[in-house]
Amino acid sequence: xxxxxxxxxxxxxxxxxxxxxxxxxxxxxxxxxxxxxxxxxxxxxxxxxxxxxxxxxxxxxxxxxxxxxxxxxxxxxxxxxxxxxxxxxxxxxxxxxxxxxxxxxxxxxxxxxxxxxxxxxxxxxxxxxxxxxxxxxxxxxxxxxxxxxxxxxxxxxxxxxxxxxxxxxxxxxxxxxxxxxxxxxxxxxxxxxxxxxxxxxxxxxxxxxxxxxxxxxxxxxxxxxxxxxxxxxxxxxxxxxxxxxxxxxxxxxxxxxxxxxxxxxxxxxxxxxxxxxxxxxxxxxxxxxxxxxxxxxxxxxxxxxxxxxxxxxxxxxxxxxxxxxxxxxxxxxxxxxxxxxxxxxxxxxxxxxxxxxxxxxxxxxxxx
Numbered sequence: 217x218x219x220x221x222x223x224x225x226x227x228x229x230x231x232x233x234x235x236x237x238x239x240x241x242x243x244x245x246x247x248x249x250x251x252x253x254x255x256x257x258x259x260x261x262x263x264x265x266x267x268x269x270x271x272x273x274x275x276x277x278x279x280x281x282x283x284x285x286x287x288x289x290x291x292x293x294x295x296x297x298x299x300x301x302x303x304x305x306x307x308x309x310x311x312x313x314x315x316x317x318x319x320x321x322x323x324x325x326x327x328x329x330x331x332x333x334x335x336x337x338x339x340x341x342x343x344x345x346x347x348x349x350x351x352x353x354x355x356x357x358x359x360x361x362x363x364x365x366x367x368x369x370x371x372x373x374x375x376x377x378x379x380x381x382x383x384x385x386x387x388x389x390x391x392x393x394x395x396x397x398x399x400x401x402x403x404x405x406x407x408x409x410x411x412x413x414x415x416x417x418x419x420x421x422x423x424x425x426x427x428x429x430x431x432x433x434x435x436x437x438x439x440x441x442x443x444x445x446x447x448x449x450x451x452x453x454x455x456x457x458x459x460x461x462x463x464x465x466x467x468x469x470x471x472x473x474x475x476x477x478x479x480x481x482x483x484x485x486x487x488x489x490x491x492x493x494x495x496x497x498x499x500x501x502x503x504x505x506x507x508x509x510x511x512x513x514x515x516x517x518x519x520x521x522x523x524x525x526x527x528x529x530x531x532x533x534x535x536x537x538x539x540x541x542x543x544x545x546x547x548x549x550x551x552x553x554x555x556x557x558x559x560x561x562x563x564x565x566x567x568x569x570x571x572x573x574x575x576x577x578x579x580x581x582x583x584x
Contacts, residue, residue: 219249220581223312225327226320227254227262230415231490235340235570236262236318237269238382242574253310255303257321276302278321296325303329313581316340316573317353324349331356336580339371340573342381342489345517346370358580361573363489363566364521379573380566381493387473388497388567397479400472401441401465408548409439411480413470418445419486421536422505423452429541430464436545439463441479443470482547482554484540487519493569496527499562501554503529503544505536527560 224240227233236254243250256262258275266273276299279292303326307315315330315337317323330337336358341350344364354360354371361379368376390397398405410433414422426433426442433440442464444452449468458466470476477483477498485491487506495502504522506515522528529547531540547553566572 219247219251220313220578221251221253221310222577222581223253223255223306223310223315223326223330224318225255225315226318226323227256227266228260228320229488230261230265231342231488232318232320233262233265234384234490235342235382236316237266237271238384238570239316239318239340239573239577240269240271242382242570243577245571246574246578253306253312255306255322255326260321262320262322274306276322276325278325299325300329304332307333307335314338314358314577316577317350318342319347319350324353327353327357338573338577338580340379340381341367341371342493343514343518344489344521345512345514347511347514359576361569361576363493363569364518377572377576378566379576380569381489382570382573383490383493383497383567384473385567388477388494389474390478390498393475393478397475400475401479403439403441403465403479407437407439407463408481409441409479410482410484410544410548411441411443411476412484413443413476413491414445414486415488415491418443418448419505419507420448421507421533422484422486422540423448425505425536425540427452427455428537430461432541432545434461434463436548437463438545438548439465441465441467441470441476443467443476445469482544484544487515487522489514489518492518492522493566496561496565497567499558499565501529501547501557502561503531503540503547505531505533505540508533522561522564525560525564527557527564529557 224236240252254266254273256273257278278299317327318340327337339357339360341362351370360371360375363381483500483502487504504519506519523530
């Protein structure tokens with residue numbers, strides 16, 4: 217059989233890019249001869265991360281609707297039309313057997329172009345609340361791979377497959393690493409540890425919450441791995457110094473998420489779909505503080521889906537700066553609550569989503 221050619225489109229954030237790369241890797245594992253081309257948005261993170269993972273990428277000059285600036289939207293229709301034209305040319309040149317959309321600005325034009333050219337496509341919807349573009353494209357998709365129940369309110373029920381979200385497997389491989397993790401972060405095995413992570417860029421609310429609660433953390437003799445993100449690290453360390461307190465590890469970025477997860481007794485995090493997929497596999501008690509600055513407020517809906525299953529503690533962004541650290545210290549003392557949360561979040565884990573999705577992609581390819 218002739219090797220298949222697959223286009224994977226989307227990106228914009230790590231939450232879209234890492235699943236896309238995981239699907240690509242799984243496709244290559246199924247058949248090493250599979251030819252994969254990524255289509256992303258110029259100037260976005262995927263233009264750097266995808267080549268670093270060993271794949272070719274072509275960029276579209278596309279942006280999203282800017283909710284806060286009408287002026288910036290003037291160019292949107294022109295960019296959209298030009299992106300669809302370029303996507304049609306990419307499809308003509310590459311001649312794919314199937315396309316995959318993972319969300320992000322480039323996904324819409326590429327999948328629309330695929331529908332025009334009669335190329336079968338699959339949508340990977342990561343969130344519990346589908347975005348506008350995916351809802352619109354869902355009707356013509358061959359399949360829609362989802363991570364949450366109840367997605368038939370967005371997509372035709374016959375097309376939905378619950379696969380979960382692809383994860384970075386090296387990030388969740390925490391078995392037997394607790395002591396090694398404590399050594400790496402120079403932490404005391406006799407003290408409890410909170411991991412606070414706001415993603416690679418960081419989260420202002422989480423950082424402010426920790427900053428406001430430092431005295432309480434120190435008084436409780438609790439340890440913290442505080443991942444500030446690239447944007448906020450300099451400002452925080454200028455105020456506090458890099459070695460502020462023996463119990464507080466201030467980190468710009470966590471290169472070894474597996475060891476950060478392994479060290480933690482309680483985790484505080486945003487509620488992006490990719491992060492939640494990892495947390496389900498890690499099975500640690502977690503407090504989710506959804507970002508309010510995302511399309512359709514989908515992080516809140518992701519977090520509430522876990523709250524419904526008693527699999528996480530929910531904290532609204534507007535309340536976090538005042539209440540988050542108190543809530544975390546309270547949870548650290550409640551072993552019964554920790555056990556319940558760990559068990560329930562673990563039941564939601566779907567660790568092999570990348571392989572399942574890759575098989576579904578191969579299933580929809582044109583027989584030629």
